[in-house]
Amino acid sequence: MIDLYYWTTPNGHKITIFLEEADLPYRLIPVDITKGAQFEEEFLDISPNNKIPAIVDHEPEGSAGPISVFESGAILLYLATKTDRFLPEDLYHRTQVLEWLFWQVAGLGPMLGQNHHFSQYAPEPIPYAIERYRKETERLYGVLDNRLAGQTYIDDHYSIADMACYPWIVPHEKQGIDLNDFPNLKKWFETIASHPAVQRAYARAEEIDSNSVMDDQAKAILFGQGRR
Ligand SMILES: N[C@@H](CCC(=O)N[C@@H](CS)C(=O)NCC(=O)O)C(=O)O
Known part of the structure; x- marks a missing residue:
């Protein structure tokens, strides 16, 4: 099973698209970046850049333990390598x-x-x-x-x-x-x-209560970050 740390943004959608296209089982873990959930210790351990998306693959074949990946490009590459799909061998x-x-x-x-x-x-x-x-x-x-x-x-x-x-x-x-x-x-x-899988990926976004407005507090969280 793969845990996807996710919010309903373009970088989040990239990964639900892959997971739906490849029909891989996954669990969505919402990280409300407008409320500062990206700074929680548990998330930072997986994603030290405090950004979604990130994944944890709990039982990867050939690995002694779980593998976590942050950065959407690295995640797509990981998933493509894992499944041997959507990345040509040639x-x-x-x-x-x-x-x-x-x-x-x-x-x-x-x-x-x-x-x-x-x-x-x-x-x-x-x-x-x-x-x-x-x-x-x-x-x-x-x-x-x-x-x-x-x-x-x-x-x-x-x-x-x-x-x-x-x-x-x-x-x-x-x-x-x-x-x-x-x-x-x-x-x-x-x-x-x-693509039906792309439509399913965007439907998953609907499950998340992401109607949090970009109010002043959200803007301060997202746009006021300095060194922690
Ligand atoms: N280069 C990163 C960018 C990820 C990114 O910008 N994520 C945004 C949402 S789309 C985020 O989590 N922002 C939270 C923050 O900056 O605190 C990737 O491709 O994964």
């Missing part, structure tokens, strides 16, 4: 998938996150920052759109690269993006949205 395609997985965790996620922060949450509008991240978001959408020209998925087959990118495209409207401007990406987005 060196060429494996490298392609890993390139785009790393592109997502190092670029798409952080930049879209900053876009969201400065357009929705900053206490005062900072036009330079809003413009900087809006343009970077458009650039990244363009890069992915180009990659998807003539392809159903990011690589030849559906992979952990698609699972990593898709949840970040779901809030495209909040990011100021019109998907019609990125036709290859739009087609890919609709294909993945139609």
Whole structure:
């Protein structure tokens, strides 16, 4: 059994998508990051960067004890290796998938996150920052759109690269993006949205009472962190 330490955010959805696609049994453990649950000792032991997602695989084959993993890219890689699914064995395609997985965790996620922060949450509008991240978001959408020209998925087959990118495209409207401007990406987005496993993954999010508003206390917790 796998425990998934989770909140209903794009990085959390990546992992429920994998687990549903691979039909692996798992237990959701909500970590309400708007209330500071990410700073509890038990969670920090697993995820020292105080961020979801993280997993604990309690009975991994070939290991003397449980294995915990933090960082969504590392988790996807772990799960793909464990199940031998959604990551090609062939060196060429494996490298392609890993390139785009790393592109997502190092670029798409952080930049879209900053876009969201400065357009929705900053206490005062900072036009330079809003413009900087809006343009970077458009650039990244363009890069992915180009990659998807003539392809159903990011690589030849559906992979952990698609699972990593898709949840970040779901809030495209909040990011100021019109998907019609990125036709290859739009087609890919609709294909993945139609996967029953992806729909099940988002349905799991509904089980969690995540209606906690981004009030001043939540903002202070999430955006006011210094060294602990
Ligand atoms: N690079 C990390 C990013 C994870 C991340 O940013 N998680 C956010 C939610 S999407 C979080 O837990 N934030 C809590 C905090 O910053 O205290 C990953 O890919 O797993």
